[in-house]
Amino acid sequence: xxxxxxxxxxxxxxxxxxxxxxxxxxxxxxxxxxxxxxxxxxxxxxxxxxxxxxxxxxxxxxxxxxxxxxxxxxxxxxxxxxxxxxxxxxxxxxxxxxxxxxxxxxxxxxxxxxxxxxxxxxxxxxxxxxxxxxxxxxxxxxxxxxxxxxxxxxxxxxxxxxxxxxxxxxxxxxxxxxxxxxxxxxxxxxxxxxxxxxxx
Amino acid sequence: xxxxxxxxxxxxxxxxxxxxxxxxxxxxxxxxxxxxxxxxxxxxxxxxxxxxxxxxxxxxxxxxxxxxxxxxxxxxxxxxxxxxxxxxxxxxxxxxxxxxxxxxxxxxxxxxxxxxxxxxxxxxxxxxxxxxxxxxxxxxxxxxxxxxxxxxxxxxxxxxxxxxxxxxxxxxxxxxxxxxxxxxxxxxxxx
Numbered sequence: 001x002x003x004x005x006x007x008x009x010x011x012x013x014x015x016x017x018x019x020x021x022x023x024x025x026x027x028x029x030x031x032x033x034x035x036x037x038x039x040x041x042x043x044x045x046x047x048x049x050x051x052x053x054x055x056x057x058x059x060x061x062x063x064x065x066x067x068x069x070x071x072x073x074x075x076x077x078x079x080x081x082x083x084x085x086x087x088x089x090x091x092x093x094x095x096x097x098x099x100x101x102x103x104x105x106x107x108x109x110x111x112x113x114x115x116x117x118x119x120x121x122x123x124x125x126x127x128x129x130x131x132x133x134x135x136x137x138x139x140x141x142x143x144x145x146x147x148x149x150x151x152x153x154x155x156x157x158x159x160x161x162x163x164x165x166x167x168x169x170x171x172x173x174x175x176x177x178x179x180x181x182x183x184x185x186x187x188x189x190x191x192x193x194x195x196x197x198x199x200x
Numbered sequence: 201x202x203x204x205x206x207x208x209x210x211x212x213x214x215x216x217x218x219x220x221x222x223x224x225x226x227x228x229x230x231x232x233x234x235x236x237x238x239x240x241x242x243x244x245x246x247x248x249x250x251x252x253x254x255x256x257x258x259x260x261x262x263x264x265x266x267x268x269x270x271x272x273x274x275x276x277x278x279x280x281x282x283x284x285x286x287x288x289x290x291x292x293x294x295x296x297x298x299x300x301x302x303x304x305x306x307x308x309x310x311x312x313x314x315x316x317x318x319x320x321x322x323x324x325x326x327x328x329x330x331x332x333x334x335x336x337x338x339x340x341x342x343x344x345x346x347x348x349x350x351x352x353x354x355x356x357x358x359x360x361x362x363x364x365x366x367x368x369x370x371x372x373x374x375x376x377x378x379x380x381x382x383x384x385x386x387x388x389x390x391x
Binding site for chain 1: 220221254259260261288289292293295296319325326339340343344347348
């Protein structure tokens with residue numbers, strides 16, 4: 001029994017890692033629940049950060065249908081990139097659309113690359129990267145409707161299930177979640193400051 | 201005489217292009233106004249005629265509206281003006297419709313009035329119609345419009361050439377009046 005417990009702990013590569021997931025109403029819920037479950041199964045601590053108040057409900061969507069709600073665990077005004085190892089940005093078109101209007105949310109996002117920490121964004125999630133000024137000169141992907149905006153902001157956009165450039169991990173849609181999750185795991189196992197550079 | 205002045209847009213045909221996720225008041229507001237002024241309004245969509253479009257009141261699904269003409273079957277020559285309502289999910293889907301973007305682009309090239317409100321101006325980026333234009337929109341699109349070459353200002357309605365833009369549902373009265381002016385100004389054939 002004890003040996004089994006020890007083995008289980010040793011089998012969790014993200015033990016001790018703290019991951020922030022930043023989102024608000026309109027989030028594509030599977031792009032929140034799937035990465036969260038995956039990261040927690042791998043031993044990470046995940047915190048739902050939002051411009052909404054702690055304890056408030058975030059309305060998740062299944063495409064255009066309102067579905068589950070999720071409680072905010074930390075207000076973004078109280079969150080510091082220094083307290084986390086990485087940031088995950090789910091999609092759902094109305095979610096980043098509102099985050100773009102939150103100065104605190106954009107400042108929080110901007111802080112992660114400054115500390116050479118991973119930012120992972122999927123679907124419409126990469127939209128806020130434009131406002132945070134971290135799309136320029138990056139190789140990335142997204143939901144195809146954002147291609148023109150990301151390109152105009154100076155990014156190199158390609159149609160791949162997952163793109164990794166330095167510490168930025170991006171994917172296109174819920175179908176890419178397995179590849180997105182695996183890419184996050186790989187990036188989180190690389191210590192900050194030891195990035196070998198673009199890998200794709 | 202008064203009745204005649206109420207029918208200022210008699211004989212004008214206006215296309216409203218939209219799909220699921222439309223902010224419904226940005227459809228119903230301009231449509232009612234234009235019809236009261238005598239215009240004939242047609243709901244165009246990348247969805248087939250007769251299909252329903254799910255309207256939203258912000259994040260809450262609300263009324264549904266029947267498509268009157270598939271955008272594939274629509275020709276800009278058959279209309280005097282184009283209206284693009286907002287609702288973030290609506291233009292987000294239109295951007296992925298080649299037919300919708302081509303329709304918008306041709307409208308701009310024929311120098312006919314285009315009126316876009318809230319998130320509606322987003323598709324103008326893909327239709328290559330914003331470079332050098334003075335315009336407004338829902339504030340989240342500001343950076344994308346600027347990166348595409350627009351001069352973005354925070355006003356209830358901005359008119360630059362034949363392009364009319366507004367920011368949000370509260371701007372609808374000013375938006376409607378600007379569309380009216382554009383349509384009255386387009387009475388003569390311009391060659």
